[in-house]
Amino acid sequence: EADIYQTPRYLVIGTGKKITLECSQTMGHDKMYWYQQDPGMELHLIHYSYGVNSTEKGDLSSESTVSRIRTEHFPLTLESARPSHTSQYLCASSERQRETQYFGPGTRLLVL
C-alpha cells in the first residue's frame, strides 16, 4: 500500500463550521492532489500542487483552500461548511514527471 494518509476518515459537522482535512505522504513526492468524488461519479480534481509553496485550482470549482508549506503535507480547508460540501475527498500524490498517482483512503464528509 502507498504511504499516504488522510484524517479524519469520517466527519459529520454542522453548517457554518470551519474544517481542515489532513493529508500526508512519506514518499517524498512533489506533486499532490485533492479530488472530490460523489457516489457512482467520476473523480473531480479540485486542487493540486507541484511542490512547496505551489498551489493551483483544479477543474471543479471549489470553495475550499489548500496550502503546501511542507513537501509531505497538503491540508484542505473549508472556512464555512455547507450541506453541498457533503462528499468524499481523496488526496493523492505522484513523483515529479510521473503520473501514477497514489491515493489515500479518503475522508467522507457529511455536513448537516
Next chain:
Amino acid sequence: KNQVEQSPQSLIILEGKNCTLQCNYTVSPFSNLRWYKQDTGRGPVSLTIMTFSENTKSNGRYTATLDADTKQSSLHITASQLSDSASYICVVSDRGSTLGRLYFGRGTQLTVWP
C-alpha cells in the same frame, strides 16, 4: 470534448467466472491509460498502465488491452474472487500539459457473489 466512458455501469458475476469491463475514450493527444481498482471506502489503487505502443498488459488475474486506433480499452478478470468486488475506474492521461491531465471514467461497480 475529452471524455472517458465505461460500461457496464454495474456487473454481478459468480465467483470463479470471468468478466470483461469496457472503456471508450476521446482524449487527445493520448499519453497513457490506467485501470484503477477502488474498494468501498478506500482510495483507488493502480492495476495497469499502458502507453500508445502497448496493446496488452497483465497483472495477475487482471489483463488490460488497448486499441489506440479505436480508442478502446478492456479489463479482463479471470477466475473472479470475492475480493474482486470493487469499482474499476478507467483513467486516461493526455500529454498536452506539464501536469499530464487525467480524465476519469465513472467506474464499473463489480460484485462477485459466492
